[in-house]
Amino acid sequence: MTLPFATRLNNVETSAIRELFKLLGKPGIISFAGGFPDSAMFDVPGIKESAAKALAEEPGAALQYGATEGYEPLRTQLAHFMQAKGAQDVEPQGLIVTTGSQQALDLLGKTMISPGDKVIVEAPTFLATIQCFRLYGADLVTAPVDAHGVQTDKLEKLIAEHKPKLVYLIPTFGNPSGAMLSRERRLKVLELAKKYKTLVVEDDPYGDLYFGEAPPPSILALSREVPGSREWIAHCGSLSKVLSPGLRVGWLVAQPELLAKATMCKQFSDAHTSTFAQATAAQYLKSGRMPDTLHRVRQVYAERAKAMGDALQKDLGDAIEFTRPNGGLFFWARLTGNGGKLKDSGELAKRAIEKGVAFVPGAPFFATNPDLSTLRLSFATVGVDKIVEGVGRLGAAVSR
């Protein structure tokens, strides 16, 4: 028997990537397929201490039901965290805590998207956003991305044409593009939000993971330079990539009316985010360990990114093109087919697995018109030696 499932499920399909992930158990595989931080770099002692402190100092609050908006001491810490990154006007009551930033996306979908509504996303963009918004009936339109992030001239044409319910961007070291939106384009996005009265969602889980110079301030932080733009910006933050995904602590900054609606939706989604995890995160941020943790994480990822860039150039040469990322977890690349080498990344993925290396083909990251020659490689969880070895295998696989 089959249950009469809701029609919204017809809008999504099980991810092609899931099938690939099943192959990753093969012994000896070097995997660039992940999209997660390296668990070897979690500050376990710091988190352990923070959890113990939370239970010692505030056991009632840490274990009881809490406000849907979030645990006040954490909201305060997160506001400080945002302020330190240039978003000076973020107050504790200007954000709500979400169960990972994935939930912020879900709440934005639930709050904003009616079936058939147009939503603009980058091409390529985060897979789970595509699926999340489609479950709410979004009709996705894609805006092209280059090495400097979304192309704002094309974005403006798309906004004017489609009048979208919202525009979703990952401006800083995006997944999968790795691109960093230039300061100039950020300001342009703010102008567009204001001019077209269009909500722009800035998803920013990677912005703290820069390798050298800090990226431009977030679109949220820059909104102060474009008077009247702030109310059109929603910003999603997360501790997942910088501290621990297992805490499931994210947050949403937005104007009051939107926050109130998102809070109402959250009340009926999961009541509130684990107060135990929230109290632990609040203690951690309060402990002052975060700057050192960030420093260490940046350094390690920078080394790995350099190793991957060097190896790709050396072993794949003109069979591949890419821009080295300035931060984040990902290389985004395109197979050129030069010299008769492979141009189809899905085909390459299969051969690569045979050679003992895995990555994710780029096609699923496109909500429309997939580019079959693209691929995403994550260096985050692989040591430098293994990166060199894995890219070597990839070089062998691409040569047919």
Next chain:
Amino acid sequence: MTLPFATRLNNVETSAIRELFKLLGKPGIISFAGGFPDSAMFDVPGIKESAAKALAEEPGAALQYGATEGYEPLRTQLAHFMQAKGAQDVEPQGLIVTTGSQQALDLLGKTMISPGDKVIVEAPTFLATIQCFRLYGADLVTAPVDAHGVQTDKLEKLIAEHKPKLVYLIPTFGNPSGAMLSRERRLKVLELAKKYKTLVVEDDPYGDLYFGEAPPPSILALSREVPGSREWIAHCGSLSKVLSPGLRVGWLVAQPELLAKATMCKQFSDAHTSTFAQATAAQYLKSGRMPDTLHRVRQVYAERAKAMGDALQKDLGDAIEFTRPNGGLFFWARLTGNGGKLKDSGELAKRAIEKGVAFVPGAPFFATNPDLSTLRLSFATVGVDKIVEGVGRLGAAVSR
């Protein structure tokens, strides 16, 4: 400016109860308005030890991304927990972990309910279920409840007439009814599920909180006595009322196809439930402390329930009618208006606040046709002396 919110938000309104809760800050108020366990009874040392153990033994898993279905050791422990309560056929892969049982309800809504679908709920039922299902466009139909739970003869007529997408029940010490569905009616519900091929959702956060004799086995557990009924039953469980709401650990038991769809929806809702909270809960269940914890909680709530029942009889007499609950957190009562006393519980709530005692009027718990003379009183978080004092104040308030 106002954002163009999704049309689904038109189906819900901010809860009337929220307004009432704002008044609870008044000094000296004795509150029977809560719907939560007493935080003084949380096993803080046990949870602290479990969290430390989780971080010591499995830091990677406890802090990293995890499977959307749930952390395997927790799924195993929860399956044991369900088996020990008579649902012997629940295997670890037969359940998924959810972010509180509220999320199980949300996933059922997302998975099953298309706009306009009929859904049958009890009258009265859990407020957040009403709102959660309405956000997915459910057209709610209500089935009456008496002291023995939902009236199955009337339920059958409603199922036959409305052909609902699902039937939602809280059969054991329901919120707010406090009623316990009889074994006979449970079997009847199973027959109806099978006969009409209708999904029945059993929400069971309170079943472990019995005061004397254990209640009949859950509908899920009894499904073995009605061959062919099991696939039509979904069961929501929770650690919130027995261990800690702050962990946000609930679970959903259902047939494989429904679980797979719910898992897909969960992937795009919050990716997974906090692995930190899951690993802590798994260690706690493994530690063997749960039986003692349950024993202690049952004892304290039983004393408080008895105190409240005695005081209501003494101080309100025939101005009120109610059935003493056999478990859970709530008294559900009806004002009779006898002797010219108050019959409107909304009016009583206002006067009671003036006298220094709070409760929740019953009307919002009805998805249709509210009974304005009903009220919900929770004894869970108030000591016996304060219960006596608070009910005394209520007696003064009801007399006008």
